[in-house]
Amino acid sequence: MRLMVDLARNHGHGSSSLHVVAEREQLPEAYLEQLVAILRKAGLVTGKRGAGGGYTLARDPGEITAGDIVRALEGPIEPQVCTAEGDPVVNCVREQGCGTRLVWLKLQSTIATALDGMTLAELTRQTQPTTSVAP
Amino acid sequence: MRLMVDLARNHGHGSSSLHVVAEREQLPEAYLEQLVAILRKAGLVTGKRGAGGGYTLARDPGEITAGDIVRALEGPIEPQVCTAEGDPVVNCVREQGCGTRLVWLKLQSTIATALDGMTLAELTRQTQPTTSVAP
DNA sequence: TACAATTCCGACTGTAGTGCTCGGAAATCC
DNA sequence: GGATTTCCGAGCACTACAGTCGGAATTGTA
Numbered sequence: 001m002r003l004m005v006d007l008a009r010n011h012g013h014g015s016s017s018l019h020v021v022a023e024r025e026q027l028p029e030a031y032l033e034q035l036v037a038i039l040r041k042a043g044l045v046t047g048k049r050g051a052g053g054g055y056t057l058a059r060d061p062g063e064i065t066a067g068d069i070v071r072a073l074e075g076p077i078e079p080q081v082c083t084a085e086g087d088p089v090v091n092c093v094r095e096q097g098c099g100t101r102l103v104w105l106k107l108q109s110t111i112a113t114a115l116d117g118m119t120l121a122e123l124t125r126q127t128q129p130t131t132s133v134a135p
Numbered sequence: 136m137r138l139m140v141d142l143a144r145n146h147g148h149g150s151s152s153l154h155v156v157a158e159r160e161q162l163p164e165a166y167l168e169q170l171v172a173i174l175r176k177a178g179l180v181t182g183k184r185g186a187g188g189g190y191t192l193a194r195d196p197g198e199i200t201a202g203d204i205v206r207a208l209e210g211p212i213e214p215q216v217c218t219a220e221g222d223p224v225v226n227c228v229r230e231q232g233c234g235t236r237l238v239w240l241k242l243q244s245t246i247a248t249a250l251d252g253m254t255l256a257e258l259t260r261q262t263q264p265t266t267s268v269a270p
Numbered sequence: 271t272a273c274a275a276t277t278c279c280g281a282c283t284g285t286a287g288t289g290c291t292c293g294g295a296a297a298t299c300c
Numbered sequence: 301g302g303a304t305t306t307c308c309g310a311g312c313a314c315t316a317c318a319g320t321c322g323g324a325a326t327t328g329t330a
Contacts, residue, residue, distance in 0.1 A: 005234030017305060031290050037307070050298025051304040066238045074287095099140030099262045103201045107249055114245040118238055127234045152276060166319050172278070185327025186275040209316095 003032055004069055005127070007045065008061040008120035015047075015054035035073065042072035061124060067115035077112050080104040085112065138167055139204050140262070142180065143196040143255035150182075150189030170208065177207035196259060202250035212247050215239040220247065 002025045010016050018036065022029035036055055039045045044064060045055045057064060071077065076085040083104040137160045145151050153171065157164035171190060174180045179199060180190045192199060206212065211220040218239040 001235040001238065002233070009234070019305080028290060030292075033306080033308095034290085040307090047306055048298085049296075049304090049306045051302095052299060053297085053305050055306085098137070099144070099258050100136040102258060102261055103136065103250070103253055106253065107246065110245050110249040111242065114242055115238070118241065123234050123237060126237055154276080163319060165321075168277080168279095169319085175278090182277055183327085184275090184277045184325075186273095187328055188276050188326085190277085 001066070001069060002027065003035065004039070004044070004057075004064070004120060005123050007055060007057050008064075008124045011057050011061050015056040017054040020054075039069070039072055042068075044068060044072055057120070061120035064120045065116050066118040066120075066123075067112060070115055077108055077115070078104075079107045079111070083108050136201070136204060137162060138170065139174070139179070139192075139199070139255060140258050142190060142192050143199070143259045146192050146196050150191040152189040155189075174204070174207055177203075179203060179207055192255070195256070197254050197256035199255045200251050201253040201255075201258075202247060205250055212243055212250070213239075214242045214246070218243050
């Protein structure tokens with residue numbers, strides 16, 4: 001998440017190497033490498049190899065939501081297996097009788113709505129960069 | 136959760152033993168025992184020992200929310216440690232600069248609102264019992 | 271009073287996810 | 301050719317979750 005917001009902040013100024021991002025965000029570089037691989041496969045970022053390379057957002061910051069990122073990294077939003085996003089009810093034998101399915105369904109849609117409603121553009125707008133850049 | 140809804144359904148008809156609940160809800164009794172101990176310590180249910188004993192909701196089903204149950208079993212609602220419910224920001228050094236704290240804060244309040252808005256009474260009203268009882 | 275039912279309690283186990291490390295191969299720029 | 305950087309796979313420590321087990325304390329009833 002922090003990685004993506006960082007990339008969003010630098011969107012339009014070329015690509016950022018993980019090394020730089022890791023330093024800016026105080027995150028372990030080796031770990032980011034692993035995460036960004038998933039984000040790349042999900043089509044959220046694009047990587048460029050070699051010296052001067054790095055990563056860039058694949059879409060405009062206004063077109064990427066927190067939901068996109070969460071889904072890429074953690075799979076479909078499902079408080080319980082029986083309430084997986086979009087899929088038909090397949091894992092639960094109880095369906096009708098289950099007194100709690102309603103809770104998880106409601107929760108799932110609430111969470112999804114909240115996450116899908118926040119774009120990276122908004123997040124960069126509403127927060128300060130971690131290290132201030134000279135003017 | 137299923138346990139609590141089951142108790143709510145039987146509220147006003149004496150106490151239910153875990154043995155019976157476990158059978159009705161198809162849940163492992165030994166496991167329920169452990170969970171109900173937590174719920175009891177949280178003041179959500181009361182237990183009565185001995186033959187004919189069992190558990191009862193400590194309050195009216197309309198006075199117990201899904202949020203109460205989740206908080207009892209899983210602790211405060213916090214998508215991230217730095218966004219624990221109610222507490223002042225204490226775990227995060229980044230505070231201002233963190234581009235993602237907003238996401239978790241929003242998520243936390245959304246989830247809490249959703250869970251706190253569902254009472255056991257509503258859940259029993261909107262669902263069928265797992266095994267139908269003869270009239 | 272004995273017995274059965276039932277809560278109460280603590281310790282233990284297996285599995286999966288999360289955050290993180292390491293070593294190395296491939297591409298790209300200078 | 302060398303530095304930079306992405307790409308890839310394997311592995312590790314920790315924690316939470318779901319579940320089991322054995323046994324002690326309490327209470328109603330025959």
